[in-house]
Amino acid sequence: MTQDLDRYYRILGLEPGASIEEVNQAYKDLVFIWHPDRIPGENRRLQEKAEEKLKSINEARDSLRAAHRERPKSASRESQGRSPSQPPPRRDPRATSSPYRPPRRPSRDMSHADLRGVNFREKDLSGRNMEGAILVDANLSDAFMHRVNLTRADLSGANLFRANLLEADLSYAILRNANLIGADLSGADLSGADLRGAKVGTGKRLLVKLTGTKLTDAILPDGSVYQ
Known part of the structure; x- marks a missing residue:
């Protein structure tokens, strides 16, 4: 599943773990670039390529939106699985705080x-x-x-x-x-x-x-x- 999400981030030109705001902005930018209406009507080959690209962009955006919606639910299920007196699991201080890194953006x-x-x-x-x-x-x-x-x-x-x-x-x-x-x-x-x-x-x-x-x-x- 993680590999699929990473692939979707990269389809949108983002690093894994980008925020939902960055996902939405990248989607808008790519749709603007790849929309079939921007391709001359007589160039059917490029029209078809743009349509396929748009499908993958839509799939990536929708999948990442769904993943972002599921994250709070997963976290709440994890907390419900512990008794009130049970402390949260301790983290290894040598481990990074997150498996993701924020996307690097050009200055x-x-x-x-x-x-x-x-x-x-x-x-x-x-x-x-x-x-x-x-x-x-x-x-x-x-x-x-x-x-x-x-x-x-x-x-x-x-x-x-x-x-x-x-x-x-x-x-x-x-x-x-x-x-x-x-x-x-x-x-x-x-x-x-x-x-x-x-x-x-x-x-x-x-x-x-x-x-x-x-x-x-x-x-x-x-x-x-x-x-």
Whole structure:
């Protein structure tokens, strides 16, 4: 049973033992990213993948909610099994107080941090200050990065597949050879950004969402400058 719960936590991108509030927030973030309505209707393969992912996310959320509801009941049954005069069992002082560790969350201020090769897959980085951060070859696929500050950050070779970068500040960021396929850059600021060699689609088909994106003076994947 514990192994199943651990698996459900990891489906939601959480460490085992995360609170029910963290479970609910992770669920909302992942549903936002994976909802089939966000996938172009003509791409049935990705639609089916999103539907399967959504099923596993729903199953994980429901199972963890049920487990959290059962915990107080289990504790009360344990206390009912002891007589009033019977003291509670003594704990070994060498044992840890809990088999779980609280989830580690990225700091809100990561400006100028060296994060080369970091794995932030499916993490919620929304609102973080990552100005000037070094994210060379970082894995940011499916990350939720709404309004993140990435001004002058180095994302060379980073994997931003299907990352949510709504209204993110990427002005003068380095995105050379980054994978931007499936990324949502709606409302983002890419002014002066270097996108040389970045993957943005297949053939002549653009697979990046650029609704309302600012591209003034950005160097495009083909080396031309956007005017």
